[in-house]
Amino acid sequence: MSKNNPDYDYLIIGQGVAGTSLAWHLLDAGKKIQIAGDSNLPSSSKVAAGIFNPLTGKKLVKTWLADELFPYASAFYRHLESRLDTPFFYLASIFRPFRSIEEQNTYLARTADPAILPYVEQQQTKDFRDYVDAAYGGLEVIQSGWIDLPVLLDSSRNYFIENGLYAEERFHAADLNIQEENVIWKNRTFGKVIFCQGFMAHENAFFNWLPFTPVKGQILEIATEKALKADIINQGIFILPLTEFRARVGATYSWDPLDWEPTAEATAELEEKLKLIFKIPYRIESATAGIRPSVKDRRPLVGIHPEYNNVAIFNGLGTKGVTLAPYFANEFVQHLENGKELNPLVNINRYFSLYFR
Structure with a gap:
């Protein structure tokens, strides 16, 4: 394929709640994707209780963006339950x-x-x-309630496998060739690579400068x-x-x-x-x-690398990943495909000074 006509639009690294949410939104946008995941690696998404709670802390504080996050997440998970014919969303x-x-x-x-x-x-x-x-x-x-994350992730992965969208293998950065317009991985070309690696991002040379506080x-x-x-x-x-x-x-x-x-x-x-x-x-x-995969300012890390316009990250969801992931996956896809401006509180450009210092 020519460099302006890649084999795939996006390569997603990681299939936790972040990578899974992003994958579904890209598919709904009509994009051709490939997911690289290693189900043998430890993952916070597999361990997390998956609780979503609009009022938190001893002071009963409303969760950030609750009025937007919770209705969107509810609609997303209900639709996905129907699509996969698998229950995993529980109001409680x-x-x-x-x-x-x-x-x-x-x-x-x-x-x-x-x-x-x-x-x-x-x-x-x-x-x-x-x-x-x-x-x-x-x-x-x-x-409020909870998401059965192992069921969500496993049923999504089964769908991705059945449709040729998932590669079960350990990702190694040395296998990635970043070119001016495209990314090459395993002899295939991609328009962009998006890293959704959770805690494993600390080993990623493209984004290990971001202020994770795991x-x-x-x-x-x-x-x-x-x-x-x-x-x-x-x-x-x-x-x-x-x-x-x-x-x-x-x-x-x-x-x-x-x-x-x-x-x-x-x-x-x-x-x-x-x-x-x-x-x-x-x-x-x-x-x-x-x-x-928490962050110093307790806000997600979403956006394009400061030097490579075909390298991106969707991470830093912390303890509220089940509500943050669907909403900001949609926001990120709208940014990538339609140029919609990202919320400045999640855009990684707020930390570009750490990269260029």
Whole structure:
């Protein structure tokens, strides 16, 4: 093929939630793509609980861009469920037990804010006191839930494989030949390469200058003999029911060492917090750890390399990847194909000074 007529429009490196979301949006835009992924590599998307929560933190702060992110993500995942004929999108309220009367008063006052009001259940009828310590009651957050990320990723990969869009192999930068107009990889030409490697971006010479601040997190899977409601509990940690008698519990935050191994110390930390709110016996079934691709300013890293106009990145989704990925995948495709300006808070040009210094 000539350099102005590549074999493919885009090469996507990585098939986590970022690469998968971007792939679907490029396909919907009519683009010819190839995804390079290694399913044996560790991935934060495989470990993450996949919870989406519009109100976070001790101060009950509305998630950045929640009014735009959440409706878009909901529509995207529902459409993809239908397309793949596979369920992985689950709406579930998040019950936040009050720690004290003072916290109860503070939170209830916060819910008077018109920006917060749509995300709080006003006619709360659910009772969790049979297994949650909620002596002061609690707040029920709505428009929340979780994505079963392993199911989403596996079913998407199966589709990509069946349609000749996916190459199962370890990516090596030495195999990539960046030319003036195109990119050559494995004797095929591509209009652009987009790196969606999560934490692995720290090994990528094109983008390792970006200010990633990766954070390790650990999650437990527990079993109980008492049935759990489908709703998520959140007070210092989350309890995410997978079935009536199984749940995920998490998560920790640590910076040293940054590896993929669960530790006894992190398990003990989670158990200590769990026992403060969980009133029934349980047993630990497993522990898993991952490294979140977080960023210094807590905003995604999206855009074109400062020197190579056919090299791009879609990364840095951090702890809120399940809502950030669909929305900004769409924004990035609109930027790449139609010239729409990227949100300056996510565009990597905000960090170009780090590259040229």
